[in-house]
Every structure is written in C-alpha cells, then in structure tokens.
Amino acid sequence: TSNLETTITVTEQTVKEVMRPDDDDTFDKFYKHTPTVLTSNVLKIEESFDAIFEANTPKLTSEVAEHKRAVRPIRKTQCSRNPLRALAAREDIRQEYTEQRLNVATVEVRRIQTERMAKHSNYADVSLAGLASKENFKNINLRNVKITEQVPSNSANPFNKVMLLQVKGRRHVQVRLVEPSASSLNSGDCFLLVTAKHCFLWIGEFANVIERSKASELASFIQAKHELGCRAASVTNIEEGINSQSRRVKEFWDLLGGQAQYQAAGDPEEDELYEAAITETNHIYRLVEDKLVPDNESWGKIPRCSMLNSKEVLVLDFGSELYIWHGKEVTLAQRKLALQLAKQLLSGPYDYSNCGVNPLDPGAKKNISQQPPQELGLWSRTDVTVCEIEEGLEPPEFWHALGQQDRKVYDCMLQGEFTVTEQFSPTRISSGVMTMPFQQEALYSVPQPALFLMDNHLEIYLWQGWWPADSESTGSAKIRWDMERKCAMETTLRYCTEKNPRRPPKAYLVHAGVEPLTFTNIFPRWEHNTESLQQGKRGVANKVLLVQDALSRLCKTQYSLEEIMSRPLPEGIDPHRLETYLSDEDFKVTFVEYSDMLL
Numbered sequence: 001t002s003n004l005e006t007t008i009t010v011t012e013q014t015v016k017e018v019m020r021p022d023d024d025d026t027f028d029k030f031y032k033h034t035p036t037v038l039t040s041n042v043l044k045i046e047e048s049f050d051a052i053f054e055a056n057t058p059k060l061t062s063e064v065a066e067h068k069r070a071v072r073p074i075r076k077t078q079c080s081r082n083p084l085r086a087l088a089a090r091e092d093i094r095q096e097y098t099e100q101r102l103n104v105a106t107v108e109v110r111r112i113q114t115e116r117m118a119k120h121s122n123y124a125d126v127s128l129a130g131l132a133s134k135e136n137f138k139n140i141n142l143r144n145v146k147i148t149e150q151v152p153s154n155s156a157n158p159f160n161k162v163m164l165l166q167v168k169g170r171r172h173v174q175v176r177l178v179e180p181s182a183s184s185l186n187s188g189d190c191f192l193l194v195t196a197k198h199c200f201l202w203i204g205e206f207a208n209v210i211e212r213s214k215a216s217e218l219a220s221f222i223q224a225k226h227e228l229g230c231r232a233a234s235v236t237n238i239e240e241g242i243n244s245q246s247r248r249v250k251e252f253w254d255l256l257g258g259q260a261q262y263q264a265a266g267d268p269e270e271d272e273l274y275e276a277a278i279t280e281t282n283h284i285y286r287l288v289e290d291k292l293v294p295d296n297e298s299w300g301k302i303p304r305c306s307m308l309n310s311k312e313v314l315v316l317d318f319g320s321e322l323y324i325w326h327g328k329e330v331t332l333a334q335r336k337l338a339l340q341l342a343k344q345l346l347s348g349p350y351d352y353s354n355c356g357v358n359p360l361d362p363g364a365k366k367n368i369s370q371q372p373p374q375e376l377g378l379w380s381r382t383d384v385t386v387c388e389i390e391e392g393l394e395p396p397e398f399w400h401a402l403g404q405q406d407r408k409v410y411d412c413m414l415q416g417e418f419t420v421t422e423q424f425s426p427t428r429i430s431s432g433v434m435t436m437p438f439q440q441e442a443l444y445s446v447p448q449p450a451l452f453l454m455d456n457h458l459e460i461y462l463w464q465g466w467w468p469a470d471s472e473s474t475g476s477a478k479i480r481w482d483m484e485r486k487c488a489m490e491t492t493l494r495y496c497t498e499k500n501p502r503r504p505p506k507a508y509l510v511h512a513g514v515e516p517l518t519f520t521n522i523f524p525r526w527e528h529n530t531e532s533l534q535q536g537k538r539g540v541a542n543k544v545l546l547v548q549d550a551l552s553r554l555c556k557t558q559y560s561l562e563e564i565m566s567r568p569l570p571e572g573i574d575p576h577r578l579e580t581y582l583s584d585e586d587f588k589v590t591f592v593e594y595s596d597m598l599l
Helices: 024-030 063-071 083-089 104-119 125-132 209-225 247-255 270-279 332-347 364-370 396-402 404-414 475-499 530-539 547-554 561-565 575-581 584-598
Strands: 010-017 096-102 163-168 174-178 190-194 199-203 236-239 283-288 291-294 313-317 322-326 451-455 460-464 507-511 544-546
Touching: 163 209, 163 270, 174 270, 190 209, 199 209, 199 247, 236 247, 283 332, 291 332, 313 332, 322 332, 451 475, 460 475, 475 507, 475 547, 507 547, 544 547, 561 584
Parallel strands: 199 236, 460 507
Antiparallel strands: 010 096, 163 174, 163 190, 190 199, 283 291, 283 313, 313 322, 451 460, 507 544
C-alpha cells in the first residue's frame, strides 16, 4: 500500500461514555461541594396578613379573564414532579458513543507540499504524486514471464498463434491483420510474421521507404516489448529475392503453410488509394447505457487521441481486429458489458459492400477468378475474366448482356446534364448562426417549375414547383420534367446517405401550394400562392410524401393495361413508349385485339 495518503480515512476510534443524570458519584466529583451557610438575621413580621391584604381591596378583573377561566380545559395527565428522574428511567437513550479521528491534517499537509513542488516543476500533479509515493512490494508475487498462462474462458484471446501484419501506405501508413498465408503477400508492401518464438520482417521488392521504416519500427517494438505474445530474441529481416534458400527463409514459408505464388506490386498510386479506402472501414462505437452506439464524428476516419474520454468505453472495429478501450474511471460492470457486446459484434455479420476495400478479404477480385462461385452459375472448370468498366466506355458485349430495352432507359438518363447549385440568402450572416436563413421569395421568384433541396439539420425537404398556366405542357416537356425530378430525388437520397451513412435522415417531397406546417416553419414569413395552391390541391392527394416512395413510383417499369389506358397517365411514363410498360401477357392480349380490329 502507498504511504502517501491522499484520501480522508478514519485513523482512530474510541468509545466514550456519557454521564447519567442519576449518577451521584460522578456529579459529586465533577461539581465542587459548597457547604450551606445559615444566617441568624431573621425578619419578623408582626402584622397580620389580613390587615395587609384587606378583603375590600379592589381586584383587577375583566370579562375576558373570566371567560378564559371558564373555558380552560381540565388537565387529565399529571405532569412529572421530577423530570430528571423521568429522563433517567428512559431506556432508549444511548449511554455511550464512538469518537472517530480522521487524517484531515495529514492529507492537507500532503496537498500543500505537492502544490509547493508543482510551482517549481513542469510535471503534472499526478506525476509528482507518483514520484513522491513509496510502495511496499514485500507481499507482492511477481509473475514469471516464461510461463505461458491460459486465457480464461470468459475473456477474449488477445492474439493468435500465427499472425501476419500488412504494412501499407504512403502518407498515413496502415497496419492491418491479414490471413497468415502466402497468398496475402505482395511485392509492393511489407509484412510482419509474429509467433511466440519468431518475429519475421518480410520486405517486398517494391515497398516504399515509408513502409520499410514503419515496418522496421513496429517489428522492433513488438520484439522489445514482448507484444502479441512474442518472445523472440531478435527480429529476422527477409528481403524478397535475397537468400531465398536460407534456413530462416524456409522457416518463414513453413509458418505460412508453404511457399506459393503471391501477388505482384500494384501501381504507385495504389498506396494512397488504399489508405483512403481502408480508412472508410473503421467502425468506432461508444458504450451508451447498455448498447454500442456508432460515433458519427470518428466513423470511417483515422482514430484520434482527442476522442478518448476517461469516463467512457470505446470499441474500435477494424474488420480483422477489434479493440476495447476502457477509461480509468469506468466501472467493472461497464467493462464486462462492453466485452459481452464486443463479442456479439465480432461474431455478427459484416457488410463492406459500400466500401472500396474489404478488410477481411482485400484480394476478393482475385479470389473470384480462382474459385468461381456456384451462385453465379460458374464451376471450378470455368474460365472467368473479371473486367472493370467505367461509365461511358461500355463495350458492345456489356449492352448485349443487359438487353436493348435497358439500354434505352439508360440513354434517357444520360441525356443532358443535371447540376445542383447552392443558393445563399442575401440576409445570410457568415460570421454567426441564423435561426431562419431562408426566404420564401427564393423559391417562388425563380422560373417554374423548379426544384429545391433544403436541409434544416433534422429533416431534408425536396420542394417541387408548379407548372405556370401560360406555359405549354407538351409530352416532351413532361418527360424532361419527370427526368429532372428523378435526378433530384436520387441526389436527395445520396445527400442523406453522405450526411449520415449509419442513420440517414428522412427526406420528404413537398409540393408547391400544399406545404406542410413543418416546412413553412423554417421561414420567418409564409404566404400561400393562389396559382400554386390550386395546382397543388388538384394534383396532390397527400401533402407530405417520402422521397424514396416517390422515386419508386417514378421508376416503376411495369403497369397493368388498365393503368396504361387511364388518363392522365401515371407519373414517369413515356407516352411514346407505352408498349414497353406492359407485361408479356398484356402485350399479347393487346396485340391480338388490335389485329382483330384490322381484320
């Protein structure tokens, strides 16, 4: 235990006895005895009291006094003549108490001494207290590092028996745990192979200087600090293509399951692209009450020391590795709960479909070529070639596989250019925060129909204008307008996803003339337009509609014959290509009826 006292504790306890009121011996010893002195001077009164207080002497009386005497209650319980005797007869009064002495003075002296030391030192208060403390290690048994301990069943294994670490990058070098096999290697990076007795540093032929320096530093740290359960006496460096027949190199390949072919070095720009892609896979959670909540500020970014808090628990998920960080003020119950939730997270499913790199399988594209999945209708004897195609440079075989009908729909999407321009209010103050920075005139003063995306931090709104009465509404204009609406809806949903990938905010479609109250409250003043109000009530059944639902209706590719024959046509239908929206059965029926009419 530490001799340096920093907390207030009880140093001594003494039982004290309380004097009893009927203890004559104690009172006689405590109070000084004084003898009674009698004087001989006696005052004699010879007159009679009847003469002093005559019967006819007037007395002070009043009606109030007589009334009080009349209504005075009769005392039923006689009061005690000796209250001290009654107090002594009580049995619920304690006759003793415990006196405690605290070490307040000692703690205060220690605090004053620490403050005096801190005035002339650059160290923190905690460091000064640690330097001044004296520890007693007589009753402490040290653990022998040569003895391998077994991890209890209720804990998590901190490391595996064989681990292969990939060191890749140029600016912010990334170190990731990969599968310990020869197929994970490549000539453009550095790798660390760590076991209980070995620490190998394998350097690719085309690895850059930063990767070599970082890998060497990491290998020395693991070997010196015995990290990851490594007890190797030294670090073994292996240069690709140099001394490939030595005993150390052979031992290296044996730990990886045998020497085999591995990947070649990638392009020079691959390192920076890998850094950005692998960083997006970083998932960081905070323990809030009884669940893990994603940390939006650190999600998909490089971890920073500023995100650590001594009162919180963090779970850092890097795909192939998962770490639990405990603050020093975290309770034991929180630590156990974090471990339980982290195990569930580790054993649960992973989805990296939206990321550029899968940290669990960085060589996924090559694995598809080597082992074609049967779900795609491919077998092991089938030769597969994986091709990456950029938009606008599609070969004819690509369109032939998709079909001519899909090509026409895609061509309609590529016609023209859809751009989004951010609008600033003239009353906007860039140096401060404005509660209502939008004006209604910004929506209604532009040529209609128009589309506006508005973000009030809680919801996203897509405002849709109206068709002016004096403008022509031809079929081609209606098609262009539906295509602009579709692009705007897709842009709105993409904006919500980019704003919060984990929990995208909801996006609502608002029509001019029937704006809901939640939308108009964003503006300091709102007046309904007569023309837009009439078109809004005539063409819109619901005032508020989710953008995702509206986009689904607009992108619908198949309708029944009744819907095609109805007027007006459903939204998003090209009147020049009505037959493409019919099913095969409805198209045959319509074609037969039309043929009968010609005959």
